[in-house]
Amino acid sequence: MDLFLQALANGVLIGGILACLTIGFQLTFGVLHVIDFAVGGWVMLGGYAGYWALTLLGLDPFISLPLVAVVFALVGRALGPLIYHVRTSRYARPDLMALALTFGIFIFMRGGALWLWSFNSRNVDTAIAGPAIQLGPVALPVLRVVAFAAAAALSLAVFLFLYRTRFGLAVRAVAQSRENAGLMGVDVPRLSAQVYAVYTGLTAGVGVLLATIYSVNPDVGVRYTLFAFFVAVLAGLGSVGGVLVAGLFLGVVESLVAIYVGISYSHLVIFGALYAVLLISPQGILRRGL
Template sequence: MDLLLQTLVNGILIGGVYLIITLGFNLAFGVLGVIDFAVGEWVMLGGFTGYWLNHYLGLDPLLFLPVTFVVFVIVGALVYPMLARLLKGRQHARLLMVFVFTFGLSTLLKGGALTAWGFNQRAMDSFFSARSVELAGVYMPQIRLVAFFFGVLITVAVAWMLYRTRFGLSVRAVAQDEGKARLMGVNTNRVAALVYALYAGLTGMAGVLIGVIYTVTPQMGVQYTIFAFFIAVLAGLGYVPGVLLAALLLGLIQAFVAVYIGSAYSLLIVFLSLYLILLVAPRGILNRGRA
């Protein structure tokens, strides 16, 4: 019984980690209509930003979340024009070009990080690391609780932005039909640029949290690219509220499979369930994303 509850908690908290990576990614996909294969590398660079700031300033890495956000918003704003050039260019196969661009960017960033910082694993500790909250025999790692609530908080903030603000309405309009939105007087290029910057900022912050929970290495990105893609598909591509559910579902599947079936099968079962869910609901679990 204790183990069951503990596994439930573990799963939800793993889901919290996924939530913070995927939120911005799914939003960016919704608006730009392209997969950014560099998502894992933004996580990695976010992790290193937190690590180096922590290393040189000695303050708790979580205190650097706002700085990291700002830095990556700027980075995103600088990268976006290159993406936009490809997206709006006159070439054929523009989506393929974007794919190649983000894939190349990912390789470049990973290679650059490897050259600059080497292959070593680096760990950084927060005040909340190596502490847990015990409740009726169930242990909740404090740092993961922090990450989880942070994830929920930014999900609520992003949802509020999308459903309660003028900018959010234009974001949703652009995501659904860029052409129509433009005829309504929406500056679609500006919306896309801001969304990409926001996505980069959120993903950079995710990197700091992931770096504190696990470790930071130049090669950590790949698996998060896969998970982000996976959850975005499960959530319904471009449908932000689905992300919360999909992230939790993935976390729970992983935790329960590891404990009750065998961890070796977890990826297999995760992909099998994705396949089955998409068979039933091709637009994601809530059937609201892009087909």
């Protein structure tokens, strides 16, 4: 029972962070209709930004996190119009062109990281990496608890922004119908670029958290792209609410399977669950969109 509770705690803590990672990805899909292959790349670059902030400026990653998020949001704001332009191009298959573009961006990011930081893994240390909090038989790593809390705060901020602001209303309107939102006076290209900025900032911020928990190297991006895809498909592409449920589900299932069945079977079980959900509820776990 002790082991079960520990596995559950591990799964919830990491699942929450993966959910936060996927929220921006979902927003981008909902508004821009782009499946962004570069999502893992933004995580990876965010981790390296946290590493540079620590080694060059001496900033603890939890202090540099907002700074990293803002810097990457500005980068995303600059890149957003290009993504929108490609996605809304009048030429054939703009959806595939956008996919290819983000894939190219991802390769460019990985190559750039290799050039700047080489193959070596980098550890992003933090003052919070203290001993675990012992809750009965369960050890809760302080760092993961704080990272989970930070991810939850970021997710909450995105939800408040989506459901409590006029801007959020516009975002949801564009997600439902780009044409109608445009007719109602929403500047769709501008709003799309802004959403892309929110996405890159949020994802890079999560990258800082993940780099403190694990480490960062140029190849970690692929892993997080895979996670984001899994969570997004399970949640239903475009569903921000479903992401929370799907992220926690992924974290807990992976943790329990790793301990009770064998870690080599984790992905088998996870993808089995994914196919089952797709068969039963193709719209995603909550059967609703943005």
